[in-house]
Amino acid sequence: MKKIFLLFLISVFSFNFYANAQKSVVKFNPVSLIFGVGKATYENVLNESSSVELSLTYSSLDIGIFGKSTGLGGQGKYKIYFADEAPDGWYVAPAVSYSSTKYSNDDLGLDDMEFGINVFSVAALFGHQWVFGDDGGFSIDINSGVGYNNAKIEGDAIWSGDGIGYKGNISFGWAF
Secondary structure, eight states: OHHHHHHHHHHHHHHHHHOTTSOEEEEEOSGGGGGTEEEEEEEEEEETTEEEEEEEEEEEEEOGGGOEEEEEEEEEEEEEESSSOTTSEEEEEEEEEEEEEEEEEOTTSSSSEEEEEEEEEEEEEEEEEEEOSTTOEEEEEEEEEEEEEEEEEEESOSOOOOEEEEEEEEEEEEEO
16 A cells, blocks of 8 residues: 555656646545545646546445445546647546455454455546636546446455446546
């Protein structure tokens, strides 16, 4: 976990170092907090029509007798903007992500039921980002699409995890 977080920080600061005159956007997803997930995102504009986005996700959810889960994940996106006004406007984005989640349940009396799920995912997304202000300001980013999940299960899990699924996100942030 520490290595993934360190890689994320190095990437964020290296993008900023090499792209001083370009716009950046820092975002978070408040909707995911309802489900015990915190997601922070950094987007760096490469040119008028493209940007790179990196996200780091942490999850921790305790649902009583049904168990407890904790996880860490990351995602990389390459956004292609249609109107050459990055980071503002309609875009398409291929995305790659990885997450690792551990689940345990000691309350059902099943001798420490535990399993882990490691998911690698690729996705095709379509979305729109609004930036309010000429030189940056408040931003809203909404996207949806389809992705393929490849999961590796460790332990006694019911779900296989592989297959096609819906992907989506809403984030609020600040462009500068």
